[in-house]
Amino acid sequence: MLLKKSLSALLLGSALTATAAQAEVKIGVVTSSTGPIAMVGTSQKNSIPLLPASAGGETIRYISLDDSSDPTESVKAFKKLIDEEHVDAIIGPSGSANAMGVIQFAAESGTPMLAPVGSAAVVLPMTEQKKWVFKTTQNDDLIAKALVDDMAAKGIKTLGLIGTADPYGENWSLVVAKLCAAAGIKLTAVERFQRQDTSITGQSLKVLMANPDAVLIAAPGSSSVLPQTTLKDQGYQGQIYQTHGAALDPFLKLGGKAVEGTILAASLMLVIDEVADSPSKTIAADYMQRYNDKYGENPATFGANVYDAGLLLENAIPAALEKGTPGSAEFRNALRDALEQTNELAATQGVYSMTPEDHSGFDERGREMITVQDGSWKLLK
Structure with missing residues (x-):
């Protein structure tokens, strides 16, 4: 009898440990920190340690891969993160062409993709595949x-x-x-x-x-x-x-x-000292200070696109946890739905309000008119 009780306790403890392990939210990040797009991808990779460490009471673990600016390597990285790491969402890749080439894999696996790229083609026109993609730059x-x-x-x-x-x-x-x-x-x-x-x-x-x-x-x-x-x-x-x-x-x-x-x-980040106070200015200033403290230089706005992806996920994860456990299709589906329902979320680049038709979510608060004067960025007067 004592042996049975001990065995039962051991099995229960193992089950609880497994449940706890499954509860960890895993986010893949694909950046071009080497190769021709490295000027964009380096600040994005450097921003990963600054992303939220938890959301909804669960730990977030980030798995970072470099695609060397090569669209073929982007596909390999995506497949690895989806098939081997079983991530709940993916941030990246850095380049527009790279991102266009992996949309189908995000859609087929039902994995939300947060693309920190310039081209609006990753989310427009909206399709069954692109409904899994959210864009963290202005359209x-x-x-x-x-x-x-x-x-x-x-x-x-x-x-x-x-x-x-x-x-x-x-x-x-x-x-x-x-x-x-x-x-x-x-x-x-x-x-x-x-x-x-x-x-x-x-x-x-x-x-x-x-x-x-x-x-x-x-x-x-x-x-x-x-x-x-x-x-x-x-x-x-x-x-x-x-x-x-x-x-x-x-x-x-x-x-x-x-x-x-x-x-x-x-982005307002280029002229942060000249723009009026706002929630986005406060968030951007904090991100820039933390980045500077860690790397000794200011981040490019491209790095902020990855940082904002982390804020979007942090905001969406609690709602997704009500529908499923991390690692499950139910959780990924709920995470996609929660991202699409983002409303008035201030971040470094502006304010996000997503809809089923708009997976970028910016309005005029997401841009400033800027010029180059004496080798520096200045608000256009």
């Missing part, structure tokens, strides 16, 4: 509307566009063409280039021949610099606009005098 149309409004206010009538030949540049071309048509601005030249190109002389000459009043460069990270320096070297004197893909300090260092006067719409 292209929100940023583009601010830029086109500024162009119209300045009396710009013609616009040239140089964009990357990938989902980021392609979606920007579509969005800008529609907005320009409504604003009475004519697109006189649209050129494409590859991120890894070391020369885009031909494309920039074609734009110069069209003689536009302004040029918009639609390229993320370091790839945003070369088109602008090339245009300036060739004597272009008009206004140059950039997307939020250029919103990082290395853009200033790499571009030097060639990027003076650039106009872009981007």
Whole structure:
């Protein structure tokens, strides 16, 4: 009898231990901390230790993988996290093309994916697959509307566009063409280039021949610099606009005098000392201070996109725990539903309010009009 009681107690203890282990929330994170997108991915990887450590009374464990900026490696990382680690959600990957290539795996496995990428194509148009994806950067149309409004206010009538030949540049071309048509601005030249190109002389000459009043460069990270320096070297004197893909300090260092006067719409983090107090400013300032304390430098806004993903998950996990146990399909489904119901959640980039149709959730509070002045970011006055 004593042996049976001891055995029962042992089995009960094992069951309780297993239950406790299952309750741990596992979040995969895929970043491009090496390779061509490393300027974006490094600050994202560095932000992982700053993410929430628990939510709803449960520990959160993050499993970080580097895809070396290679879309094929992104797929391998996603499959590993889903099939071997059985994660409850995935943050990443860093690049738009990389993200587009893994959506099907998130959907097939029923794993929520929080994409810290620029292209709105990861969530628009909404489909059965994309309903599993949530985007932690401002959609292209929100940023583009601010830029086109500024162009119209300045009396710009013609616009040239140089964009990357990938989902980021392609979606920007579509969005800008529609907005320009409504604003009475004519697109006189649209050129494409590859991120890894070391020369885009031909494309920039074609734009110069069209003689536009302004040029918009639609390229993320370091790839945003070369088109602008090339245009300036060739004597272009008009206004140059950039997307939020250029919103990082290395853009200033790499571009030097060639990027003076650039106009872009981007995160308040670039001009945090100039913006009015708000919940987002408080959260962004705390994140920036913690990042600086750990790494001795300020984070790029791209790192904040991963940080915001952590805040979205922290907010959604308690509701999901009411429907299922971490590690289960029920929990992942409930987590997806809870993310979609996010309402007025302040984070570093702005305020998120998701809907079934909008998995980015930003409004005008998610952007500031910014220019480059004396080698620094300044609010556009």
